[in-house]
Amino acid sequence: MKPSNSPCPTFEELSRSMGGLRSRRIAAHLARCETCRRTCAALAELEEVARSLPAPTPAPHAARRMEETLVAIAPAPRSARGGRPLPRRIAAGAAIAAGIAAVVALFPAEERAPLRHLEASEGARFERLTQHPAGDGEAAVELVRLEQGTVALQVEHLSPKERFVVTTADAEVEVRGTRFEVDAEDGLLRRVAVSEGRVEVRVRGEPPVLLLPGQRWLRLDPPAPSGVDQMASADALEEPPVPAASPAAGIGAMAASIPDEPRAIASGQVRRRSPTPPAPSPLEPPGAPAPSPLEPPASDPDDASAAPPVFPAEEAFASGWAALRDGDAGEAARRFAAAAEGRHDALGQDAAYWEIVALGRSGAAADAERRMARFLERHRSSPRAGEVALMLGLRLAARGDRAGALAHLRAARTDADPRVRETAGQALDRLGDPDPDRLP
Amino acid sequence: MRSKVVPFLRGETPPPELTDEALVAACGVGDRGALAALFRRHHGAIHRFCARMLGDDPDDVVQSTFLVAWEDAARFRGQSSVRAWLLGIAANRARRELRNRGNERRAVESIRARPLALAPDPREQAERRQLVARVAAGIAALPPELRETFLLCTIEGIPGPEAARILDVRPGTLWRRLHDARKRLLPLLDGDEP
Helix, strand or coil: CCCCCCCCCCHHHHHHCCCCCCCHHHHHHHHHCHHHHHHHHHHHHHHHHHHCCCCCCCCHHHHHHHHHHHHHHCCCCHHHCCCCCHHHHHHHHHHHHHHHCCEEECCCHHHCCCEEEEEECCCCEEEEEEEECCCCCCCEEEEEEEEEEEEEEEECCCCCCEEEEEECCCEEEEECCEEEEEEEECCEEEEEEEEECCEEEEECCCCCEEECCCCEEECCCCCCCCCHHHHHCHHHHCCCCCCCCCCCCCCCCCCCCCCCCCCCCCCCCCCCCCCCCCCCCCCCCCCCCCCCCCCCCCCCCCCHHHCCCCCHHHHHHHHHHHHHHCCCHHHHHHHHHHHHCCCCCHHHHHHHHHHHHHHHHHCCHHHHHHHHHHHHHHCCCCCCHHHHHHHHHHHHHHHCCHHHHHHHHHHHCCCCCHHHHHHHHHHHHHHCCCCCCCCC | CCCCCCCCCCCCCCCCCCCHHHHHHHHHCCCHHHHHHHHHHHHHHHHHHHHHHHCCCCHHHHHHHHHHHHHHHHHCCCCCCHHHHHHHHHHHHHHHHHHHHCCCHHHHHHHHHCCCCCCCCHHHHHHHHHHHHHHHHHHHHCCHHHHHHHHHHHHCCCCHHHHHHHHCCCHHHHHHHHHHHHHHHHHHHCCCCC
8 A cells, every 4th residue: 555645646647547447556546636536537527528529420311322332332352352272263263254254353433534424323233344455456345234223324435445335134235435324124234225326235145236326225025034054154154143142242141132033943934024114214314215126026915825834833933033023022932932842853942042042131041041051951962052051151150150151161162153162262261261172 | 364243232231140240251252232231330430530530521531441441351350349440440541631631720620610519508508518619629629640549549439459459559659649638638628728
């Protein structure tokens, strides 16, 4: 115990004693020193006043806009850009090369010269990419990858070494100095309208169409879910539907993202037809040009003869998709479950897979996890097994079950899909896999 | 050859049970949904801190904070809370922004002009208004390194050792800055003008 006439603590000692454990010496001193007590009281008051300062808060719409911008412009994380084992880099490169066949990098919008103006409709989802030339003779490509909504673009005249392309999952729209609008829904091209210049529209499986000023290209019949043949083609990798917890979606997005379309269903394709033409774009100016002769004729929605027969499980599968598109993920999960009930064929596997996605999207993460485990028990040889193993691995990692996560992520690392392998590898790196070469 | 295909944000929030650390881990493997979720959870605190550091529209710094966090997510080792880590990034970005601006008059004026919290009694209200105005102006007038330390430790409640780590200074330096800031602000309680 210090003598009662010990000197007062310094201001620094008193300041440091605020808000934390106070030493016995200072506590004892404060009990008898009015001056130091006043200093401590003033420090406490200062803290209280500082904490009561009005908190500047961002406007909700501004925050929302910033969030969308942030997600659109965030470049590939550093961990994904270097330090991976060579085989994964090659696999990742091959996957992307199948899609865009060159070097792709993200840059801020202001660094790009040819695109002079881009206006997006409310809620439009798109991203901008720059594809640098791989060799001297190749052109640099500016890409706008559009998934949803409408973008109106004005592009400067391009030099022979520049290209500007808008892509969707199923099409490319290439320009050479023009003003035009592109509309997409669920990743698929819906409409192109040209105001100036020339635009070439290349839809997968269809001959290219050249649009002149005043002409439009419209899709009146939404494409059916892609089939086995498409899944097997190299094009299927071009703009892949991103599963809920696919490589790219990761831990946090199990409920945050759903694939755009089923990649395959079993026998009997369920073809949807649009009962009405697409709604006009919110950016469409009054007096927009009349449909050109190039627009495809509208399909007859009542033409039932063209539709293939529909079986109960397929009907349940299709209705599950309709519910998912309507945003009712819970109902979608129930319908997919009905479609999967008692089936071990491709349709049953797909339905079980989409049930997992729907459950994840509805927020029923625990149920989704159980379905993932069941999927892997029942459909071990399914083409989707790797994706499901990845989903489950990421989920277990998020829950802190490292051993379980490692087992499933190792399984996912052997999947046929390079994107699944890549993200499983990244996740294993993050988890510090002690035996990266170990097979599941 | 460098390439990356990225998913689009769907807008839904990831399951609520995901921790901040899980979201950062997901960001580390390129999950933009996790980035959005992280932004939604923390942009309020980051915006508040940046606005107090800079004094006016902090949007650019807030956005760059999350972009840096996104890029560095794979290197996050959990040595501090995610919130403290983000605040540390924000402090660095704000410091850089202040250096670029070259003067801080706008910060002082902006903080002075903000509406003030009121106490219930009219007389107390007036006194309180003046006190808060003085402290707000005093904080805005602090040198940036003292201001960021005071904001982090006092207003954001980041523990000293954690604040030292995220600001990349020695604990002794942090304490000295905090004491200096308090020393400069204390006279404002007695009616001194900053």
